[in-house]
Amino acid sequence: MxxxxxxxxxxxxxxxxxxxxxxxxxxxxxxxxxxxxxxxxxxxxxxxxxxxxxxxxxxxxxxxxxxxxxxxxxxxxxxxxxxxxxxxxxxxxxxxxxxxxxxxxxxxxxxxxxxxxxxxxxxxxxxxxxxxxxxxxxxxYDDPPTQQEIEAELTRAGLSDISPDAMRDLTALSRLLDPGDFRQTLQKIALYKHGDATPLTPAEVADLAPASHEAAVDDLLHAVAEGESAKIGPLMVRLHAQGVAAVTLAIMAMRHFRSLHAMNCDPGGPSAGIQRMKPPIFGPRRDRLLRQAQGWGLVRCEAALATLTEADLTLRSSSNAPSMAVMERALIRLAMMARR
Structure with missing residues (x-):
């Protein structure tokens, strides 16, 4: 049968x-x-x-x-x-x-x-x-797990007291991770919450989720988008010491500001736009990106993308300008733009 x-x-x-x-x-x-x-x-x-x-x-x-x-x-x-x-x-x-x-x-x-x-x-x-x-x-099939399957996994992992926001983030996380990685993450969360009677929160989900290879650059991009220009230099030095190339930073910065631009382009505004993002955005990072999108607006996001495109073209050209210096200058310009 x-x-x-x-x-x-x-x-x-x-x-x-x-x-x-x-x-x-x-x-x-x-x-x-x-x-x-x-x-x-x-x-x-x-x-x-x-x-x-x-x-x-x-x-x-x-x-x-x-x-x-x-x-x-x-x-x-x-x-x-x-x-x-x-x-x-x-x-x-x-x-x-x-x-x-x-x-x-x-x-x-x-x-x-x-x-x-x-x-x-x-x-x-x-x-x-x-x-x-x-x-x-x-x-x-390779379809994302259903709500029923996620709840069954949570029950097996010993998780019962979960806030609605945490459930939303776990659902988004299940679409990002392989099934085996997702199950291991739930087991790690269950071990962390063992003996803790408080409900699972989105912040705990974000802290216990597997870190991506992009996590080290997130601090820099958030500093840029939130106008914290004083943090850019030290973060650039640290990333350069880790072997992150300027072109990589340009690509990831473009991706970040394209996300902010896409949120602002949604007819329902950034709050509706962030719901449609692929892959899903969850946890405290979701609230942070939403604030950034609302602060930048559509016009300034387009200006930021123009600045990053210019820097990317310079990096890929035959220019003798130091690549990290070109990227740092562009990011500082964006951070100053965020303050206006």
Whole structure:
């Protein structure tokens, strides 16, 4: 049978002992692995508790010994409780061995949990699980997690008291990070909030979120956009010592002021414009950028972009001017412009 993501969520919440096997397939190996972990843990218990009732088998091994899957399914375990045979990265070449195991499956045998990469509709393996009455297949797509999936992740991580603003930022963060990184971030937040009865705040989400490679430049760009010209020189020296090139600063400054310009171009104003930004902006940085966009306005944002374009052309030309000095001069001009 073909399982939808909602059907799969119900299966994880309440495993069906009458199912002989489930195929989980998709392009993103990390997403597939996380779903497989959820299903196996729901069937035999968390890692450690049900480890002795789990058999692992690589899909490539079926080409050398097709009967080993059926043997594993029929084997009698020493420990009471449901058993699972995890078949990792199976392909159409192992479809015959899987078919034999599914056809011989009887209640009490080990359930098969198989994973695969992206499968076409013509795939033998996919047709096998989708056409079986006592087995199912679910496709895992690269879509951002739904609100229900995020809430389930929060529950698993032990997070229950979350402010609406923090939930909004976690939703935005889930669209920026890979599923595995997002789950690790939630676990880190849960560890940080352990024993703390206060609700999770947006500031805590921002502090505990993984830092991007652009974080070191943010202080400089905020200083420029907020008119703090005295901070520009020391920050430029520090970034230069870290190996950040002037052209890199020009590109990131252009990106920053384009974001402010896009917010001001929205018919609903900067407050509506920041809601449409891709990737999403969350946490205290969201409020800070909104204040900057409101302070600069559309006309001055366009003047700032003209100044940065001129500096970028100078950096890429045959001019002998020191590149960091050219960039520092342009940024100071912008900071002075912010004060007007």
């Amino acid at each position: 073909k399982l939808s993501p909602r059907d799969f969520a119900r299966l994880v919440a309440k495993p069906d002992p009458a199912l002989s096997g489930v195929l989980i397939y998709g392009q993103d190996a990390m997403r597939v692995a996380l779903k497989r972990q959820e299903l196996i843990a729901a069937t035999i218990g968390p890692q450690g508790e049900g480890e002795m009732r789990l058999d692992r088998m690589a899909g490539a091994e079926l080409r050398r010994d097709a009967a080993q899957l059926l043997d594993a399914v029929k084997a009698q375990g020493f420990f009471p409780g449901p058993r699972v045979v995890f078949l990792d990265s199976v392909t159409d070449q192992g479809a015959e061995a899987v078919q034999a195991a599914l056809s011989e499956w009887r209640p009490g045998d080990a359930q098969i949990v198989a994973t695969a990469g992206a499968l076409k509709a013509s795939s033998k393996l996919r047709k096998l699980f989708e056409g079986a009455k006592a087995a199912g297949a679910v496709a895992i």
